[in-house]
Amino acid sequence: GAGVSQSPRYKVAKRGQDVALRCDPISGHVSLFWYQQALGQGPEFLTYFQNEAQLDKSGLPSDRFFAERPEGSVSTLKIQRTQQEDSAVYLCASSLAGGGLYGYTFGSGTRLTVV
Amino acid sequence: GQNIDQPTEMTATEGAIVQINCTYQTSGFNGLFWYQQHAGEAPTFLSYNVLDGLEEKGRFSSFLSRSKGYSYLLLKELQMKDSASYLCAPYSYMDSSYKLIFGSGTRLLVRP
Numbered sequence A: 001g002a003g004v005s006q007s008p009r010y011k012v013a014k015r016g017q018d019v020a021l022r023c024d025p026i027s028g029h030v031s032l033f034w035y036q037q038a039l040g041q042g043p044e045f046l047t048y049f050q051n052e053a054q055l056d057k058s059g060l061p062s063d064r065f066f067a068e069r070p071e072g073s074v075s076t077l078k079i080q081r082t083q084q085e086d087s088a089v090y091l092c093a094s095s096l097a098g099g100g101l102y103g104y105t106f107g108s109g110t111r112l113t114v115v
Numbered sequence B: 001g002q003n004i005d006q007p008t009e010m011t012a013t014e015g016a017i018v019q020i021n022c023t024y025q026t027s028g029f030n031g032l033f034w035y036q037q038h039a040g041e042a043p044t045f046l047s048y049n050v051l052d053g054l055e056e057k058g059r060f061s062s063f064l065s066r067s068k069g070y071s072y073l074l075l076k077e078l079q080m081k082d083s084a085s086y087l088c089a090p091y092s093y094m095d096s097s098y099k100l101i102f103g104s105g106t107r108l109l110v111r112p
Helices: none
Strands: A005-007 A010-013 A019-024 A031-037 A044-050 A053-056 A065-068 A075-079 A088-095 A110-114 B003-005 B009-013 B018-025 B029-037 B044-049 B053-057 B060-065 B070-075 B084-094 B097-100 B106-111
Touching: A005 A088, A010 A019, A019 A088, A019 A110, A031 A075, A044 A065, A044 A075, A044 B097, A053 B097, A075 A088, B003 B084, B009 B018, B018 B084, B018 B106, B029 B060, B029 B070, B044 B053, B044 B060, B044 B070, B070 B084
Parallel strands: A010 A110, B009 B106
Antiparallel strands: A005 A019, A019 A075, A031 A044, A031 A088, A044 A053, A065 A075, A088 A110, B003 B018, B018 B070, B029 B044, B029 B084, B053 B060, B060 B070, B084 B097, B084 B106
């Protein structure tokens, strides 16, 4: 597609519910990052994929968070047993290659509210 | 670990020039990104500096000093639409992976 697409745009979850957030990167993009952004803060790194390989998951806050990119294109961020502190905007960004010279394009994000 | 420092807020007047500074400490440094983020929107790419020096792109310029761990974003001829957060993000390669870590952002308010 023309840009990075994220769905759903908004998600309200009851505490304890599992959620799945989807990221469709630009076609052919190899590198993919997930971020969590709280209000008034910069994006916080969660995890990084190069194709289907998850090379870095050091930013995932707990074992309730899980990300996958099984075919090297679409990626899903899953949060199990959601808690109120998980409320944030979740951003996905992709790039043609890992070197940085192509820049990273962000999706519009998923705003997750846990009630 | 990584440490990124940029001012929290800045205010400037329409038509003026403003410089947003960023200092960083990181391992495996490749280059540095600047992104603009309007409230409620996704970050959009402004610049990527790999080499030392100033890169100019229209009203926006970005400077990098790798030895000093320092960068700045220069915005000229400020317009009201430039009111946004500006995010400094060093890009690194370490432990067989790329890392793009963002600072907390500088919220710029442009006044008439």
